[in-house]
Ligand SMILES: O=c1[nH]cc([C@@H]2O[C@H](COP(=O)(O)O)[C@@H](O)[C@H]2O)c(=O)[nH]1
């Protein structure tokens with residue numbers, strides 16, 4: 001675990017990114033994208049993937065077509081991607097430690113919510129086998145389908161909207177965010193929130209610097225640093 005030398009402050013509410021934090025979908029996104037790029041002899045790299053993580057679907061398609069100079073319009077690319085997602089995403093699993101952490105917060109009556117860049121359709125596809133798990137959250141914001149969320153991460157919109165939807169609309173200082181993507185961490189920091197980052201091991205350390213704490217997996221989330229009841233070791 002790495003902790004930046006900053007004053008960590010007590011929080012009252014916890015916001016979760018979904019893909020790569022709660023759901024093990026990032027390997028599936030990689031597979032889906034590579035399946036399409038195979039037709040053009042291109043290799044999906046982590047350098048490019050890091051730029052796409054947390055974008056809304058249409059933003060992602062535009063960027064990917066540009067970077068790889070594909071002979072497709074962004075909407076043509078996006079249709080191909082949606083076909084891949086329909087085949088791959090329904091089999092996704094929870095990330096290690098996700099159930100333990102979320103159940104713990106729920107048991108201690110800490111308000112919790114999800115702030116995902118996915119559309120509502122994509123959320124439904126990925127969570128269809130995990131309904132009981134997602135019922136534990138107070139609310140879910142699906143950024144790409146939400147008219148209040150104007151721009152994807154790294155814009156702070158989604159976290160500000162998500163916090164505002166708790167009945168007591170906590171100020172940003174009282175919110176802790178769990179994120180796996182550099183764009184997501186930036187969005188949370190720009191929203192004025194503290195962040196625990198759970199990066200994939202392929203993300204180089206220079207892209208994790210903005211996070212307040214960096215951990216390898218949710219089982220080791222040091223939530224007591226933020227005044228929350230400590231997780232019991234399994
Ligand atoms: O390899 C990829 N990872 C992630 C995304 C995008 O990032 C979103 C997930 O972001 P978040 O973790 O903020 O929910 C997905 O819905 C998708 O739009 C993508 O396009 N390609």
Ligand SMILES: [Mg+2]
Nearest residue numbers: 017019020180
């Ligand atoms: Mg994510």
